[in-house]
Amino acid sequence: MIKKFLKLDFDFDFVLIAITSPLKDYRLCYKVNIAAQTDFRKIEDLTLSFKENGFKYHSCYLHKIPDSDCQFYFIANKGSNGFLISEMKEVDYFIIIKEFIDEEDLSHFLDRLKSINDIQAAIEINPKRLKSKENLLF
Numbered sequence: 001m002i003k004k005f006l007k008l009d010f011d012f013d014f015v016l017i018a019i020t021s022p023l024k025d026y027r028l029c030y031k032v033n034i035a036a037q038t039d040f041r042k043i044e045d046l047t048l049s050f051k052e053n054g055f056k057y058h059s060c061y062l063h064k065i066p067d068s069d070c071q072f073y074f075i076a077n078k079g080s081n082g083f084l085i086s087e088m089k090e091v092d093y094f095i096i097i098k099e100f101i102d103e104e105d106l107s108h109f110l111d112r113l114k115s116i117n118d119i120q121a122a123i124e125i126n127p128k129r130l131k132s133k134e135n136l137l138f
Contacts, residue, residue: 015097020121025059025076036112038063056081069099085132
């Protein structure tokens, strides 16, 4: 019998920023909106389905840049039934930037995040190095 295998290559072509902060998601988004001049708004929770753990729900906010395909997603790492990225339990939130290409704007955005007193750390991470990277695809 001839067997055929399907090989899938996922596209991790986005910017991932890890944030550590003691604030609740809505308070931190408010501060980010002021400091970075963004407009994060609450959207439907990110829902992940697992055979062994059931569903996981993670708080999610969205900021779209007008007249652009660029989208910023602010997602809580700790959800209703565990972590979005389990190997990074010390991270409280992630910002995923899709369709973002300008390094100067990214650097400026990171500087704005770091200027917020309630953010202890904000660093860019390579999503391809994460074990649970598939959880970031939605």
